[in-house]
Amino acid sequence: MEKRYISKEGLNKWFNQIIQSDKRLFAPVQKGEKVEFKRVKSFEEVASDYIQTTQSIKRVAFPRAEVLFSYKKEEKETTLQDFNPDTVPETVLWKIHPCDAAGFIPLTGIFNWDYKDKLYNARLAKTTMVSFSCQKSDNSCFCTSVNGGPGNTAGSDIQITLLPDGGALAEILTPKGEALVTLAPECFEAEREIKKEDYLADVPVRFNVKELTGKLASSFDSPVWKQQSERCLGCGACAFVCPTCACFDIQEDAKGSTGRRIRCWDSCGFSMFTLHTSGHNPRQQQSQRWRQRILHKFSYMPERIHELGCTGCGRCSRACPVDMNILEHLTSIAQQSHE
Amino acid sequence: MDNITEFEPKIVAFVCNWCTYAGADLTGTSRLKYATNFKIIRFPCTGRIDYMLLLKAFAEGADGIIVSGCHPNDCHYTSGNFHARRRWVVFRGLLDFFGIDVRRICFSWVSAAEGGKWADLVNSTVAEIRELGAYKEYQKVAGYLEKEECNE
Amino acid sequence: MNKLIEKATSLLQEGVVTKVIGYEEGTEKPRPFFCEKAEDTSKLIYNSRCINNLAVYLTKPELLGTGKVAVVATLPTLRSIVQLAFENQLKEDKLVILTVTDSEEVIEFAGFAEIETYLKDFKLKIDQKEQDLIDKLEGMSKEERWTFWVEELSQCFKCYACRAACPMCYCTRCVVEVNCPQWVQPWASPLGNIEWQINRAMHLAGRCTGCGSCAEACPVGIPIDLLTRKMMEDLGEEFGVVPGQPNKNGNVLSTFKPEDKENFIR
Numbered sequence: 001m002e003k004r005y006i007s008k009e010g011l012n013k014w015f016n017q018i019i020q021s022d023k024r025l026f027a028p029v030q031k032g033e034k035v036e037f038k039r040v041k042s043f044e045e046v047a048s049d050y051i052q053t054t055q056s057i058k059r060v061a062f063p064r065a066e067v068l069f070s071y072k073k074e075e076k077e078t079t080l081q082d083f084n085p086d087t088v089p090e091t092v093l094w095k096i097h098p099c100d101a102a103g104f105i106p107l108t109g110i111f112n113w114d115y116k117d118k119l120y121n122a123r124l125a126k127t128t129m130v131s132f133s134c135q136k137s138d139n140s141c142f143c144t145s146v147n148g149g150p151g152n153t154a155g156s157d158i159q160i161t162l163l164p165d166g167g168a169l170a171e172i173l174t175p176k177g178e179a180l181v182t183l184a185p186e187c188f189e190a191e192r193e194i195k196k197e198d199y200l201a202d203v204p205v206r207f208n209v210k211e212l213t214g215k216l217a218s219s220f221d222s223p224v225w226k227q228q229s230e231r232c233l234g235c236g237a238c239a240f241v242c243p244t245c246a247c248f249d250i251q252e253d254a255k256g257s258t259g260r261r262i263r264c265w266d267s268c269g270f271s272m273f274t275l276h277t278s279g280h281n282p283r284q285q286q287s288q289r290w291r292q293r294i295l296h297k298f299s300y301m302p303e304r305i306h307e308l309g310c311t312g313c314g315r316c317s318r319a320c321p322v323d324m325n326i327l328e329h330l331t332s333i334a335q336q337s338h339e
Numbered sequence: 340m341d342n343i344t345e346f347e348p349k350i351v352a353f354v355c356n357w358c359t360y361a362g363a364d365l366t367g368t369s370r371l372k373y374a375t376n377f378k379i380i381r382f383p384c385t386g387r388i389d390y391m392l393l394l395k396a397f398a399e400g401a402d403g404i405i406v407s408g409c410h411p412n413d414c415h416y417t418s419g420n421f422h423a424r425r426r427w428v429v430f431r432g433l434l435d436f437f438g439i440d441v442r443r444i445c446f447s448w449v450s451a452a453e454g455g456k457w458a459d460l461v462n463s464t465v466a467e468i469r470e471l472g473a474y475k476e477y478q479k480v481a482g483y484l485e486k487e488e489c490n491e
Numbered sequence: 492m493n494k495l496i497e498k499a500t501s502l503l504q505e506g507v508v509t510k511v512i513g514y515e516e517g518t519e520k521p522r523p524f525f526c527e528k529a530e531d532t533s534k535l536i537y538n539s540r541c542i543n544n545l546a547v548y549l550t551k552p553e554l555l556g557t558g559k560v561a562v563v564a565t566l567p568t569l570r571s572i573v574q575l576a577f578e579n580q581l582k583e584d585k586l587v588i589l590t591v592t593d594s595e596e597v598i599e600f601a602g603f604a605e606i607e608t609y610l611k612d613f614k615l616k617i618d619q620k621e622q623d624l625i626d627k628l629e630g631m632s633k634e635e636r637w638t639f640w641v642e643e644l645s646q647c648f649k650c651y652a653c654r655a656a657c658p659m660c661y662c663t664r665c666v667v668e669v670n671c672p673q674w675v676q677p678w679a680s681p682l683g684n685i686e687w688q689i690n691r692a693m694h695l696a697g698r699c700t701g702c703g704s705c706a707e708a709c710p711v712g713i714p715i716d717l718l719t720r721k722m723m724e725d726l727g728e729e730f731g732v733v734p735g736q737p738n739k740n741g742n743v744l745s746t747f748k749p750e751d752k753e754n755f756i757r
Binding site for chain 2: 628629631633634635636637638639640641645674675678680681682685686689690692693696718721722725726729730743744745746747748749751753755756757
């Protein structure tokens with residue numbers, strides 16, 4: 001890991017060099033009252049004063065809808081067109097939060113668990129992540145409660161910590177990061193004496209994740225699930241804005257003799273998510289689906305792939321139409337006394 | 340040398356079996372010549388036409404649509420066309436609010452005796468759509484899978 | 492608020508209802524609250540920040556249970572209740588419907604007819620900001636409108652929060668969950684999202700009560716309530732539809748008049 005200093009002008013210059021290269025760049029952009037990741041072409045478009053984007057940026061590796069393969073049948077011949085990893089463009093994610101970069105870690109775990117997903121892996125391989133550490137947070141953030149933090153570098157290729165003079169501490173963490181630096185190496189000056197912790201937001205720890213995982217292990221039949229989920233409407237907002245949710249559906253887009261198989265986002269909160277062809281639905285009630293969401297992220301994933309399924313970004317709580325504040329729910333479970 | 344081929348619109352016609360389809364048959368048996376760039380889809384009644392089908396027609400490449408059935412009070416099923424009429428008033432207003440070109444959808448009543456009217460209707464619709472050109476804006480969006488394609 | 496809390500407490504203590512569905516203070520704004528114990532009623536609040544439409548819970552049998560349920564209804568919720576009652580989705584004897592007036596008096600309605608009468612004094616007003624946006628859109632050319640909606644709806648990722656928050660969307664199997672035939676693509680794409688919204692607006696024709704929950708629920712901030720409100724305006728003009736006052740003859744699209752007018756059928 002290398003530490004360098006980059007000035008305000010240097011950041012601007014390096015940004016422009018990336019734009020001019022063949023890479024496409026996504027950055028947070030203000031849209032009305034919300035901030036979303038969009039493809040940007042100039043430094044001025046990048047949003048500055050906000051806490052969190054509404055959606056995560058997982059779609060660069062796990063798109064909302066992608067073609068797995070397509071086919072065409074002519075007479076007796078069928079031609080199949082498989083996914084071509086060469087078509088994936090080089091991508092740079094600019095000014096993502098540490099919780100966003102960290103979110104790709106459980107995603108990678110899921111997409112490489114029992115089967116190596118070539119589409120996800122091909123897209124991720126071409127993505128370089130430039131995260132900016134967080135200088136402010138709000139009541140929905142809880143990265144520090146889930147092994148993360150405002151200056152956490154897990155998952156990032158480069159981390160930028162903005163300084164009062166407009167410049168930044170640049171931590172170059174991986175070979176991909178180094179490659180991105182070579183686009184404008186003159187912008188990266190020698191390291192200075194900078195104490196990173198002085199420039200980070202204060203995100204108080206709200207619950208002990210080990211205690212939580214412990215309580216969850218014996219909570220399957222607890223009445224807490226029904227109590228917490230009564231107001232849940234069963235939409236997919238939380239799953240879709242989440243940087244680590246990976247549930248998907250596979251659908252056919254077929255017209256006569258041509259077609260394509262499409263993978264698209266799905267949510268375990270939907271009532272038909274576990275509906276079997278027989279008509280049986282093991283998770284018929286919203287309380288069972290809510291339980292699944294929490295247990296999956298905080299119990300099953302740690303067990304199976306040794307990663308927590310949550311980075312504490314707080315997007316689900318902010319996006320939820322009925323304020324299913326996950327931090328509130330988790331804290332309440334963690335603080336429950338054993339019956 | 341003039342290599343430009345004139346644009347031939349693709350029209351889809353949703354018609355009811357008892358009036359307009361029979362009327363179109365009459366056009367044929369009367370040996371009236373008229374434009375051929377439409378495909379007819381026969382329904383038992385205009386009341387059966389689901390408004391989503393019109394959108395599917397545009398998405399599949401139609402440049403224009405004709406929807407036609409029995410005159411009010413003449414519906415073979417008594418009231419199907421009355422329901423259809425209300426539905427179209429509401430649907431057309433909604434489409435217009437979306438910015439979808441409702442000039443490309445031609446609604447009419449053509450009875451089984453109006454072979455001439457059918458020919459005129461098709462001819463005038465084809466001419467109007469030819470004027471308007473291919474419905475490229477719609478078909479372009481129909482081709483986008485991911486929104487990035489849309490914003491590029 | 493005291494009168495509301497008193498009422499809720501007595502309803503629970505006397506065993507008249509098994510739960511009171513109302514609002515409590517949430518993280519940033521009020522949220523739905525299912526109060527089952529008399530000692531929790533102090534959490535109940537009621538003010539202009541209470542915007543969730545609680546009628547959405549009245550068509551969920553697993554939430555209502557077998558006993559009676561009380562609901563603290565705002566005006567938009569009351570309109571939805573009247574519409575739902577007209578569509579035979581609610582049982583009058585299983586509900587205790589309360590509202591709170593501006594002078595903080597609690598009204599307990601004797602039945603759905605009484606709610607309809609009460610609502611006659613409160614005409615639905617469209618928020619000026621929304622009316623301005625509708626006017627702006629109507630003033631645009633159709634190409635500009637198309638660009639606007641394609642841009643907005645390409646953000647949509649089909650979470651169906653709009654559907655989930657709408658009290659009128661109570662179908663156990665929604666049209667998007669039918670795949671024979673597949674009317675609406677399951678995946679998010681600009682045109683697919685437009686088709687979904689068109690379908691949703693058409694299914695709400697004459698039934699939408701203008702609560703705005705759809706747009707409020709949308710996590711990415713798409714102004715989809717403009718569609719249903721514009722439709723409400725048009726239906727009001729063309730067919731005299733008034734939200735909260737269902738036409739006893741039937742829904743606007745399931746009825747007709749031989750003398751219905753239009754100006755575009757050749």
